[in-house]
Amino acid sequence: MLKFVTFAVKTQLNVHDLNNEAVAGNVTDIRIMEFLNENGERQEAPAVSGRMLKHWHYEGMRHLIVNGTYSSVQLCAGCKVGEPIRPGTINNGNLSQDPGISEADAIKNCAVCDSHGYLIAKPEATAGEGGVSARRTSRAMFSWLMPVLEIDTTSKQVIHNRVSLDPKTMMPFNKSYASGIYAFVSALDVDRVGLVEINLGGTNPFAVNDNDRKARIKVAIEAYRFMLSGQIGASLSHAVPHGNPIEILVAYSETGPLPFPVSPMYSDYISKTAGLMPQNTPLLYWGDATPAGVTKKNVIDDIFKELLNKVG
Numbered sequence: 205m206l207k208f209v210t211f212a213v214k215t216q217l218n219v220h221d222l223n224n225e226a227v228a229g230n231v232t233d234i235r236i237m238e239f240l241n242e243n244g245e246r247q248e249a250p251a252v253s254g255r256m257l258k259h260w261h262y263e264g265m266r267h268l269i270v271n272g273t274y275s276s277v278q279l280c281a282g283c284k285v286g287e288p289i290r291p292g293t294i295n296n297g298n299l300s301q302d303p304g305i306s307e308a309d310a311i312k313n314c315a316v317c318d319s320h321g322y323l324i325a326k327p328e329a330t331a332g333e334g335g336v337s338a339r340r341t342s343r344a345m346f347s348w349l350m351p352v353l354e355i356d357t358t359s360k361q362v363i364h365n366r367v368s369l370d371p372k373t374m375m376p377f378n379k380s381y382a383s384g385i386y387a388f389v390s391a392l393d394v395d396r397v398g399l400v401e402i403n404l405g406g407t408n409p410f411a412v413n414d415n416d417r418k419a420r421i422k423v424a425i426e427a428y429r430f431m432l433s434g435q436i437g438a439s440l441s442h443a444v445p446h447g448n449p450i451e452i453l454v455a456y457s458e459t460g461p462l463p464f465p466v467s468p469m470y471s472d473y474i475s476k477t478a479g480l481m482p483q484n485t486p487l488l489y490w491g492d493a494t495p496a497g498v499t500k501k502n503v504i505d506d507i508f509k510e511l512l513n514k515v516g
């Protein structure tokens with residue numbers, strides 16, 4: 205049974221607007237991050253936050269659950285409608301966070317609250333709770349999406365016009381679009397899906413039965429497929445990136461946790477990842493290279509098939 209899986213992804217994304225959140229005047233500019241290249245020199249380039257990637261992993265799960273493929277998987281009221289109120293509940297027709305719910309009940313009710321975690325901030329005024337916050341740590345972890353080093357990433361501004369029949373209300377606005385080759389890493393702590401840590405040591409620390417756990421793990425793995433296609437950020441209504449996956453390296457374990465892989469941002473990430481992982485860790489690779497120590501797959505789906513088979 206699968207216990208832990210890591211992803212290292214290198215993908216080309218042309219003309220995207222995935223993290224358009226820095227605003228100056230009527231210019232909505234793409235987010236720029238500073239980083240060091242392999243020579244230790246400071247550089248700047250467009251980047252997409254890990255929070256954004258995590259959000260789009262959730263959106264992938266939500267679509268797979270709400271739209272039928274995994275319709276038996278539970279979602280709370282907030283996660284079902286795309287509101288980030290975790291754990292969500294409906295009271296008198298109003299959606300809100302459920303501050304009194306136990307961790308076991310929260311994760312029983314919802315695959316996303318379970319795998320992505322949540323924070324219930326309790327103000328001191330909350331009767332009897334003493335202001336202690338309740339939180340569940342995420343089982344899914346994401347890096348920022350960063351440019352692959354030594355390859356130029358460009359961004360360009362384009363002037364759009366909000367079209368209107370009345371010329372006076374036409375409103376030109378500038379937006380930036382970026383193109384480049386990007387990398388991200390992610391880890392999914394499969395073994396802790398459905399697990400309530402404070403119940404460890406008891407007869408059964410899992411709040412979710414075995415079949416439901418497996419379905420949740422599968423939907424969390426399947427959601428990465430959408431991310432590989434470029435569903436990882438803003439402006440998808442009018443700027444779906446021209447995505448082109450280049451390399452994918454997956455490590456998994458059936459015995460325990462794994463370290464994070466070395467980022468495909470760096471040129472020698474495959475050999476370094478292989479050297480970092482514990483001995484006999486299965487490494488699945490899709491891409492043009494023929495690296496040593498990894499199992500090469502012909503199509504990306506072969507990687508997903510192997511992972512899903514290990515869930516059982």
Ligand SMILES: [Zn+2]
Nearest residue numbers: 280283314317
């Ligand atoms: Zn939820």
